[in-house]
Amino acid sequence: xxxxxxxxxxxxxxxxIRAHNFxxxxxxxxxxxxxxxxxxxxxxxxxxxxxxxxxSVKIPEFIAKVAAVDIAGAAAIIAEDSSLPAVCGxxxxxxxxxxxxxxxxxxxxxxxxxxxxxxxxxxxxxxxxNPVEAPAAPTPGRAKVAIIGSGPAGLACASDLAKKxxxxxxxxxxxxxxxxxxxxxxxxxxxxxxxxxxxxxxxKALGVKIETDVIVGRTVTIDQLMDKEGFKAxxxxxxxxxxxxxxxxxxxxxGVFSANEFLTRNNLMKAFREDYLTPIHAGRKCCVVxxxxxxxxxxxxxxxxxxDTTIVYRRTENELPARKEEVHHAKEEGIDFQMLTNxxxxxxxxxxxxxxxxxxxxxxxEPDASGRRSPVPIPGSEFEIPTETVIMAxxxxxxxxxxxxxxxxQATRRGGLEADAEGRTTREGIxxxxxxxxxxxxxxxxxGAGRKAAxxxxxxxSSK
Numbered sequence: 001x002x003x004x005x006x007x008x009x010x011x012x013x014x015x016x017i018r019a020h021n022f023x024x025x026x027x028x029x030x031x032x033x034x035x036x037x038x039x040x041x042x043x044x045x046x047x048x049x050x051x052x053x054x055x056s057v058k059i060p061e062f063i064a065k066v067a068a069v070d071i072a073g074a075a076a077i078i079a080e081d082s083s084l085p086a087v088c089g090x091x092x093x094x095x096x097x098x099x100x101x102x103x104x105x106x107x108x109x110x111x112x113x114x115x116x117x118x119x120x121x122x123x124x125x126x127x128x129x130n131p132v133e134a135p136a137a138p139t140p141g142r143a144k145v146a147i148i149g150s151g152p153a154g155l156a157c158a159s160d161l162a163k164k165x166x167x168x169x170x171x172x173x174x175x176x177x178x179x180x181x182x183x184x185x186x187x188x189x190x191x192x193x194x195x196x197x198x199x200x201x202x203x204k205a206l207g208v209k210i211e212t213d214v215i216v217g218r219t220v221t222i223d224q225l226m227d228k229e230g231f232k233a234x235x236x237x238x239x240x241x242x243x244x245x246x247x248x249x250x251x252x253x254x255g256v257f258s259a260n261e262f263l264t265r266n267n268l269m270k271a272f273r274e275d276y277l278t279p280i281h282a283g284r285k286c287c288v289v290x291x292x293x294x295x296x297x298x299x300x301x302x303x304x305x306x307x308d309t310t311i312v313y314r315r316t317e318n319e320l321p322a323r324k325e326e327v328h329h330a331k332e333e334g335i336d337f338q339m340l341t342n343x344x345x346x347x348x349x350x351x352x353x354x355x356x357x358x359x360x361x362x363x364x365x366e367p368d369a370s371g372r373r374s375p376v377p378i379p380g381s382e383f384e385i386p387t388e389t390v391i392m393a394x395x396x397x398x399x400x401x402x403x404x405x406x407x408x409x410q411a412t413r414r415g416g417l418e419a420d421a422e423g424r425t426t427r428e429g430i431x432x433x434x435x436x437x438x439x440x441x442x443x444x445x446x447x448g449a450g451r452k453a454a455x456x457x458x459x460x461x462s463s464k
Contacts, residue, residue, distance in 0.1 A: 005036070005039060007037065007108075007109035007111075007112060008112065010026055010033075010112070010115050011026075011027040012025055012027060013027070015334075019304065019333040022187040023187075023188060024191050025189065025329060026090070028115060028122060029115055029119040031071075031123070034066055034116055034119040034123075035066060035069055037111065037115070038067035039067050040111050041060055041063045042104065043060045044103055047059060048102070048103065049098040049099070049102050049113060050098075052100065053098050054445050054447065054448030055081045055082050055156070055444060055447050057081045057082055057117070058077050059113055062074040062077040063113070065077060066116055066119070066120060071127070072124065072127075074120045075121065075123075075124040078121070082117075082156075083202070083203055084181075084199050084443075085117050085120060085121035086121035086122055086125070086198065087190060087199055087443065088443065088447070089114050089115065089116075089117035089121055090114075090118055090190055091181075092114055092443060092444045095323065097444065098113045098114070099111065121199075122195075125198055138165055138166060138167035139165030139166075142167055143167065143461045143464075144229075144230050144231045144232055145161050145166050145167065145231060145234070145235065145457060145461075146169055146225045146229075146231040146234045147169065147170040147235045147237060148171050148216045148222075148234065148237060148402070149171075149172065149173075149236070149239055150170045150172040150177035150179050150200075150210060151178065151179020151180050151434065151446060152179065152181060152443045152446040153239075153433045153436070153447065153453075154237035154450060155179075155200070155447075155450070156446070156447040156454070157235045157433070157450035157451065157453050158170055158206075158450075158454075159203050159206060160450075160455070161457060162206035162207050163206060164458055168207070168208045169210075169231075170208060170209065171216050171225075172211065172212045172213075173215045174212065174268065175212050175213055177200050177210050177212060178196050179239055180239055183267050184294070185267065186267060186297050186300065186301050187267065188300070188304070189297070192267070215401075216402065217402055217404070217405040218401070218405075222234055222236075222402070222405070222406045222430065232429065233429050233431065233457045233460060233461055234430045235430075235431045235432065235450070235454075236425070236431070236433075236436050237432070237434045237436055237446070237449075238436045239398070239434060239435040239446075240398045240436065241396060242396055242398065242399050242415075243260040243392065243396055244258075244392070244395050244396060245258070246343060246392065248343060248345055248346065250347060251346060251392070253346055253352060253353065254351075254353045254354065255281065255283060255354035255388055255389045255390060256346060256390045256392070258392050259288070259290070259297070259298040259392060260294075262302075262391050263298060265278060265280045266301050266305075271305075272304065281389065282389055283307050283354075284306070285307060285310075285388050286299070286303075286307035286309045286310070286388070286389040286390075286391065287309075287390050287391070288311045288390075288393055289312050289343055289357075289390065289391065290311075290312075290392070290394050290395075291311070291315070292320075292321045292393060292395070293322045293323055294393045294440075295311060295313075296311075296327065296329075296330050298393050299311050299330060299391075300330055303333055303334070303335055307388075309335050310337075310385060311338065312343060312357070312385070313339055314340065314341065314342040314362050315340065315375055316364065317337065317339055319372050338359070338385070340361060340363065341359045342359060342362050342377065343357050343358065343390075344358050344359060344360050345358040346358070346390055354387060354388055354390055355386065355387075355388070356386045357387055358383075359383060359384070359385060360378065360382050360383075361381035361383075362375040362376060362378065363375070363378055364376070395440055396440045397414065398411075398417065398439065402417070402436075408426060408427035409425055409426055409427050410426040415439075416435075416439055419431070422455070422456035423437075423449060423452055423456050424456055429460070433446070433452065433453045434446030
C-alpha cells in the first residue's frame with residue numbers, strides 16, 4: 001500500500017510575492033503532512049538511501065519514528081550522524097543522493113527524505129527538545145584539536161570530536177560562524193537567525209569553542225597553534241573562496257561581480273536590508289553567467305533587489321548543474337534563461353560602468369572530459385544583452401594561504417590540499433576535508449569529509 005500513496009507536496013510562498021522578499025520560499029511540512037509522507041517508506045532490507053547519504057544518516061529508522069509520531073526519537077537518530085539536520089534538509093541535493101536512490105523513485109516519486117529531515121529538525125526546535133546528549137566540557141586530559149573554518153566540514157568534524165570528549169576550538173576568518181552556509185546561501189533558502197544560528201549553537205553546546213576574526217596564515221599560523229598553543233591535531237576546512245573569471249575583455253568594469261562577492265555582501269553583510277549600511281549595486285538589469293546552484297542563488301538574489309535578471313549558460317537546460325528545484329523556483333519567479341549562450345565581452349559606457357554583455361550563440365558538439373557535450377560557438381551569431389550588472393558564477397577554488405604558510409603541506413594541481421580519503425594530509429597531525437580539498441562541492445559532501453577526518457584524528461591521537 002505504501003507505494004500507492006502519492007508524495008505529499010510541500011507548501012511554498014507564492015512566486016509573485018516571494019520574488020520581492022527574502023523570506024523563506026519553502027514552508028515545509030506540518031505534523032500531519034510529515035507523518036503521511038513518512039508512511040510511504042517501504043523500509044527496504046537494503047536501504048540504498050543510506051548508502052547514498054555522505055554522512056550515512058539512518059534514514060528508514062528516523063522515518064519510522066516520524067510515522068509513529070515520535071519526533072524526538074527521529075531527531076535523536078538523525079543526530080547520531082548529522083550535526084546540521086535543518087540545514088541539510090533545506091540545501092542538500094537529495095534528488096541526486098538519498099532520494100535519487102529511493103526505490104519508490106523507479107516508477108514514481110521517491111520519499112521526500114529532505115523535507116522530512118527538515119521537519120524533524122524544525123519541530124524539535126519548536127518543542128525545545130535537544131536530541132544530542134554529549135559532554136558540555138572536554139574530557140580531562142583529552143587533546144586539544146584546532147578546526148580551521150566554521151563551514152559544514154569544520155562543524156561536522158568539530159561535533160564528532162567534541163562528542164568523543166576532545167577539547168575543540170574552531171577558528172573562523174569572518175565575523176560570523178557558518179562559512180558558506182552564512183555567506184554563500186541566501187536567506188530565502190536558509191534563514192540565518194532562525195535556522196543556521198540555532199544549529200551552530202547546538203554545536204557550541206557540545207563544548208566546541210568558536211573564535212571569529214582569526215585568519216589562520218595571517219593572524220596566527222598552524223605551526224604556532226601546534227607549537228605554542230598546544231593543539232595536537234589540526235583540521236583544515238577553509239572551503240573554496242577564490243572566485244573564477246572568464247578572462248574576457250571588460251571584466252574590470254564597474255558593475256562586474258563574482259558571485260562570491262555578490263552573495264557575501266548580501267548574506268553576511270546584509271546588503272538587502274535597509275537598516276544595514278552595506279548596500280550593493282544590482283542595477284535595473286542584471287546578467288548572471290553560469291548554471292550551477294550559485295548562479296541560481298545570485299540570480300534570485302539580484303531579482304529580489306529589483307533587477308530584471310537573465311541567466312546566461314553555454315549549454316542547454318538538460319546540462320544545467322543546478323538542482324532542478326532551484327531552476328524551477330527561478331523560472332517561477334520570472335528569471336529569463338538564455339541557453340546555448342556564451343559571453344565574449346562585457347561592454348562599458350564612457351564612465352566605466354557596464355552597459356551590456358556581448359554573447360555568442362553555441363551549439364553542442366562532442367562530449368568533453370566531464371562526459372557532457374562540449375559547446376561550440378556558431379560563427380557570426382554575436383548579439384548584445386543590455387545590462388547594468390554582470391555576476392560571474394563560474395565556480396571557485398581553494399585559497400592558497402594555508403599551503404603557503406605551512407611547511408610540509410602540498411597542494412594539488414587545482415589548488416586543493418593534498419589529502420587521502422580520510423583527510424590525512426602530507427604533514428603528520430594535519431588533516432583536511434571539504435571544498436579545501438575537492439574544490440567547490442555540496443554541503444553534505446563537506447560534512448561527510450569532516451566526519452571521516454574526525455574519525456582519523458581520533459585514531460591518530462588515540463595512538464599517541
